[in-house]
Amino acid sequence: EAGVAQSPRYKIIEKRQSVAFWCNPISGHATLYWYQQILGQGPKLLIQFQNNGVVDDSQLPKDRFSAERLKGVDSTLKIQPAKLEDSAVYLCASSLVNVMNTEAFFGQGTRLTVV
């Protein structure tokens, strides 16, 4: 079974530029999560989708971050404009229903460096 695919693996941009990350969850997984993990910290939920609807985006900095999952499958996370403090690993995860009932599977992450 293919895992959660993310791209790119690494990205370096200058502050005030924009960047987009892509995630392809495991086939059939209705729930998709985007997490931000700053070095030395645990992952922080940015947004959770159930199919193509948003379940929780309370911690998403909506002035600069946006995410979509138009057909309930792939998802993109965008930052515009980026700030230095956005340097982190961005993790995508998916699960069949939600993590209450099943495991969450994580992608390899995208390491973003903003200079």
Add this chain to the structure above:
Amino acid sequence: KNEVEQSPQNLTAQEGEFITINCSYSVGISALHWLQQHPGGGIVSLFMLSSGKKKHGRLIATINIQEKHSSLHITASHPRDSAVYICAVANTGNQFYFGTGTSLTVIP
């Protein structure tokens, strides 16, 4: 205060040693997860627990729901076990909380 606390933050062990990583949580949960993260950043799910004990190879995870505590044990540790181990809980509101991780280094 973080909903999930792990200890220790950093751990260095000699190859072959028995290792224990602890996790305490303060929210009501429906499941607790132990995750492994290698330097490249990707995360692998090791265990999902709602009660009792699970074992996969040299890894053992236990949970005490009444005490809100879980432990991850590694028997006969090996350098390839070097990674960050993260405890995460899903509460009854379907929110997922992560500990800050335990960085394990196993020296040959």
